Amino acid sequence: MKNVRPKRGPAKRTSARKMEKPLIFITNDDGYEARGFNTLIDIALKFGRVVAVAPERVQSGMGHAVTMANPLHLRKVREEEDLVVYACSGTPVDCVKLAFDMIMPELPALGLSGINHGANSATSVIYSGTMGAAIEASFYNIPSIGFSLTDHDPTADLTAAAEYAERVIYRVMHEEVEIPMCLNVNIPTLPKDEIKGVRFCRQAKGYWREEFVERHDPRGRPYYWLTGIFMNQEEESTETDEYALKNGYVSIVPIQIDMTDYRQLDTVSLWDF
Amino acid sequence: MKNVRPKRGPAKRTSARKMEKPLIFITNDDGYEARGFNTLIDIALKFGRVVAVAPERVQSGMGHAVTMANPLHLRKVREEEDLVVYACSGTPVDCVKLAFDMIMPELPALGLSGINHGANSATSVIYSGTMGAAIEASFYNIPSIGFSLTDHDPTADLTAAAEYAERVIYRVMHEEVEIPMCLNVNIPTLPKDEIKGVRFCRQAKGYWREEFVERHDPRGRPYYWLTGIFMNQEEESTETDEYALKNGYVSIVPIQIDMTDYRQLDTVSLWDF
Numbered sequence: 001m002k003n004v005r006p007k008r009g010p011a012k013r014t015s016a017r018k019m020e021k022p023l024i025f026i027t028n029d030d031g032y033e034a035r036g037f038n039t040l041i042d043i044a045l046k047f048g049r050v051v052a053v054a055p056e057r058v059q060s061g062m063g064h065a066v067t068m069a070n071p072l073h074l075r076k077v078r079e080e081e082d083l084v085v086y087a088c089s090g091t092p093v094d095c096v097k098l099a100f101d102m103i104m105p106e107l108p109a110l111g112l113s114g115i116n117h118g119a120n121s122a123t124s125v126i127y128s129g130t131m132g133a134a135i136e137a138s139f140y141n142i143p144s145i146g147f148s149l150t151d152h153d154p155t156a157d158l159t160a161a162a163e164y165a166e167r168v169i170y171r172v173m174h175e176e177v178e179i180p181m182c183l184n185v186n187i188p189t190l191p192k193d194e195i196k197g198v199r200f201c202r203q204a205k206g207y208w209r210e211e212f213v214e215r216h217d218p219r220g221r222p223y224y225w226l227t228g229i230f231m232n233q234e235e236e237s238t239e240t241d242e243y244a245l246k247n248g249y250v251s252i253v254p255i256q257i258d259m260t261d262y263r264q265l266d267t268v269s270l271w272d273f
Numbered sequence: 274m275k276n277v278r279p280k281r282g283p284a285k286r287t288s289a290r291k292m293e294k295p296l297i298f299i300t301n302d303d304g305y306e307a308r309g310f311n312t313l314i315d316i317a318l319k320f321g322r323v324v325a326v327a328p329e330r331v332q333s334g335m336g337h338a339v340t341m342a343n344p345l346h347l348r349k350v351r352e353e354e355d356l357v358v359y360a361c362s363g364t365p366v367d368c369v370k371l372a373f374d375m376i377m378p379e380l381p382a383l384g385l386s387g388i389n390h391g392a393n394s395a396t397s398v399i400y401s402g403t404m405g406a407a408i409e410a411s412f413y414n415i416p417s418i419g420f421s422l423t424d425h426d427p428t429a430d431l432t433a434a435a436e437y438a439e440r441v442i443y444r445v446m447h448e449e450v451e452i453p454m455c456l457n458v459n460i461p462t463l464p465k466d467e468i469k470g471v472r473f474c475r476q477a478k479g480y481w482r483e484e485f486v487e488r489h490d491p492r493g494r495p496y497y498w499l500t501g502i503f504m505n506q507e508e509e510s511t512e513t514d515e516y517a518l519k520n521g522y523v524s525i526v527p528i529q530i531d532m533t534d535y536r537q538l539d540t541v542s543l544w545d546f
Contacts, residue, residue: 261454
């Protein structure tokens with residue numbers, strides 16, 4: 001829809017028509033050059049105008065980090081009809097804050113993050129820069145969606161992910177949604193015709209167990225690379241995102257940010273100080 | 274208690290006695306030289322042996338970030354009876370992972386983070402490196418506690434914070450606690466005798482609204498400093514940590530990490546794909 005413009009008619013009408021196109025915000029954590037990010041821009045342009053602000057460099061695992069000790073740099077890297085893309089020196093959440101509080105002329109209708117190269121299901125949501133940014137966007141009283149493909153390969157086939165991203169965006173833009181809304185969408189690494197559909201899920205319980213790989217620098221000093229595997233603590237449950245993904249479904253988990261442990265609250269409230 | 278050692282008796286007995294002392298893990302996000310961190314070490318040594326791993330540099334606002342693109346460096350910065358302190362090049366969560374998966378000879382009885390210079394109440398829990406580390410420690414099936422003083426001044430009076438930290442640690446070590454348990458403890462900036470006591474709370478709803486301060490480098494290029502103020506969305510509620518702190522109480526919020534929005538889940542599950 002990006003290049004469809006009325007060829008005739010007064011300029012004013014074109015302008016009014018443009019005003020009707022909703023504004024969509026996009027970011028990611030793999031950096032502005034990532035394929036998943038640029039695929040998401042192409043999809044979003046079918047629905048409206050796009051302002052995108054993404055990190056200069058890979059920011060995987062940055063979670064909800066914000067840059068407090070250093071200033072942020074910003075540069076415009078692309079400008080076309082209905083599209084402006086900026087690269088930012090900070091984290092994904094920094095990108096959101098700069099976009100909403102400084103760059104965008106109006107509040108967008110929707111905030112998107114991704115398409116991430118790598119899964120952000122289960123407990124990974126708290127480590128994920130993709131989801132950190134999606135959550136932050138939802139603080140501005142707009143629906144937001146984070147998309148992740150369960151394949152870390154930057155050259156992975158994005159066809160199925162793109163199709164499901166478009167379907168989810170369409171749904172969110174055409175339903176009456178209650179605010180706050182933030183969706184964590186993961187797409188399994190499968191050919192499009194092998195994906196069984198969409199499952200709405202809860203976040204699976206689990207944790208990452210690390211194995212540090214030790215190396216030595218030329219001076220003999222050790223350093224450590226973080227590696228890890230995800231341990232699903234409820235393999236048997238059919239309600240989780242992990243279950244959906246393992247069984248060939250796209251998983252959608254709505255996310256909220258009240259982390260209060262109400263179960264513990266009842267217990268510890270009895271403690272005497 | 275740190276230097277209290279039986280002067281007589283066979284070496285074996287001393288060793289057995291040492292084995293009885295519980296191991297306590299400590300980290301923070303202000304770096305290993307911060308006063309709040311070293312105050313927390315002094316308190317913990319009253320309860321047992323301490324292994325502490327803290328960032329080399331200030332890591333405020335790092336949330337649950339982990340270092341994936343770079344390796345981690347680690348160096349021992351202090352070693353005394355019952356105490357070893359390491360400085361790590363990574364984030365607070367990196368410190369926890371390195372400590373639990375590589376450094377500590379046994380699982381500690383307790384994980385501590387702080388004492389942070391600055392509040393981590395309400396929604397700040399998701400941006401907080403202090404709480405990111407405390408949450409990560411709780412993944413190892415031990416109780417964990419993050420402590421924050423609502424004063425950013427690194428020279429702030431820590432007397433009241435230290436006293437309440439000791440009381441909370443004592444309580445957690447002497448109660449039968451259910452795992453997982455992670456407590457977010459904030460102490461108001463008040464003289465000790467003006468603090469009214471402890472309140473168990475839920476996390477207040479709110480968000481940070483940013484104002485970016487623009488500066489220019491000597492070449493005329495702009496850069497931006499992130500500043501912001503917290504907007505409490507439920508000033509009227511008496512159940513929140515924000516209310517407790519504003520009214521002179523120490524706030525304790527138990528934290529869990531299932532971020533599923535179950536309310537939205539019921540609604541979106543009806544969507545047709």
